[in-house]
Amino acid sequence: MGMFDNFLQHDETVFKEQLVLDYEYLPHILKFRENQQQYIANLLKPLFSSKMSSNILITGSPGIGKTACCRHILREMENFSDKIYGIYINCWKQDTSYKVLVDICHQLGYKWTANKKTNELMNEISKIVNKKAAVIIMDEVDKLKEEQIIYQLLEDLFRKSLILITNNKEFLATLDQRTKSRLIPEVIEFVPYSYKETYDILYERKKFAFYENVFPDDLFEHIAQKASDEKDIRIGLFLLKETGNATELRSSKKVSQEDIEKAISKVSSFQQTKTILDDEEKELLVMIKNNPGSSSSEIYTLYNQKFNKTDRTFRRKISTLKESDLINVTEERVNGTLMPYFFPKESNS
Template identity: 30%
Template sequence: MQYLEESKIFKNEEILSPEYLPEMLPHREQQIKLLANNLLPASKGRKPQNTFIHGAPGIGKTACTKYVFREFESYSERVKTIYLNCWDYRSSHAILTKIVLDCGGFVPRRGTSKDEILEKFLEIARTLNKGFVICLDEVDKLIPEGQDALYDLLRMNQYLKNPFGIVFISNNPYVFAGVDGRIRSSLAIEEIGFNTYNLSEMVGILDERAKQAFFKVEKGVVLLAANRAIKKGGDVRVGLECLLRAGRVAEAENANEVKVKYVRKVLRGVKEVKPQILKERINNTEKVILDILEERKRLTSNELYQACKKKVSEISDRTIRNYLRELAKIGLIKVRRVRGIRGFSRIISKV
């Protein structure tokens, strides 16, 4: 039999995972209250207020929404919450399927049309007698290609007697500026802007996580991690990663506490987290484009098309152009228009 050796450092390593949803979210009381108030009517049979949450990466937008959803699930029998990330669900069909599955319904893997799935949802809704609140996280992924999904969801109240509300989340406060007029007119959203944390707030947040994750932490550890997080745009995940890595070094060194010198050691290796998350989610062709730009730094769009076609068979300029637009939108590349001898051309580089 194999024994897992008890850690002298980690009480609970899981607490430092970015996916972990804490019991409390300090410094977000106000935003949580606003969101909960917007959704509250759903628990009383009335239509909730559609809400748009925006702000920089890693400042608690997803966490606060999941927190509020968890509260509704625990304390209100009359609300069903459904969370989804639009990177994973990009069409009406996919989103409606997810909603039906989360409500306990069944959708065959193949051959069910969008209208049939919608019909299924309406049927479930009639029997459940609950209000629905759907979170579309990273909603920019639906715009422009997935706009039909927005349109379908926003019209749900026309078919449904049950209350139905949507929480949108994005890093981009202007994400809806480019949507069709027919969608914009039915959006009716209230916005909740999330500000970035200051250093003392960041220290408080990380201190709480560190207390739960480690047995013993030297003074100054949390401050150093918090400082790094602030320097990297205020993303709490950067601070959490500093703590996690420092904890691992402490373990490797067989120390009995997490020390400042371990944080110093790992600090340089902890970069912005969001670009890494996005890079994992992009498709293979988009990865090829990033690799080309990594190698050649700056290219005109034509040079990039040629380089890309050498590596990916049967790809059109138009498809590449769409990928470039996506990559620019999520901030992984920069596209600049410059005036040349033969009119304008575009220069593409990595961010």
């Protein structure tokens, strides 16, 4: 081998196909989620024969295939039949009733949304969907600012299944009773992948992403291990990408131990971006930090003075802070009823 054989030329790259390391990339086969996919498909089956179907609530921690699994099902469903509309909404992006409805209209091919009010949009959607059936996935559903839209879809659409996805296990409890009693979902909890499964999933991505001989298997194991420790496939994808970038930065054709270490040192900053609070949640956290140990009603008074929002919205925001591990909640009995008290977590104060 010549002295310079291991050096990348200026127009060369270690990546054969970097796209497959994107978090949004949907692999053709979703291994290790076959059972969940089959279970969901069975729940949706009645829609194909114009019957009513169940609603579904999917919970589980970040980066374990909840979104991928549901998008996969939509894709298969669309290939199988045109009797059912498949709709995917990201409620982080579409966080109001109006935005959700406009997005649904566009996915249904209805373009005349300009100047229409929320109820007019809902009418147009009902007219289209009620001739057939629909599966509507509402991903990151806890990020919705108005839960009214869930109630509306449940009320106005006949043959449909709402699939709600959230990290927040307590999401159902935050819903209004009227919505809850119409939803009555089948709850499916996704659990993190084992080490072996994490290894296989990431190995497949590595194989398609990098040229042969770039990434030695023994070094790849560190990445699989880290992703498995963190129980998050997305962290594995981040590490593969960052490692490749570090290798290119050295103008090398082969990944080294140092490249992996450099990538792993960046994981904590990547993880911090996982918890993205909205502005109200951030303000609420500051209120709790400034008044540690205050009761729920004291904090609600402050919150309400500033934002003029319902108690239910407040409870949902508190629930997000709790799920994001930013606050502790203790309960004490006051005059016969349980009163929650909020404390900021040490590491975040």
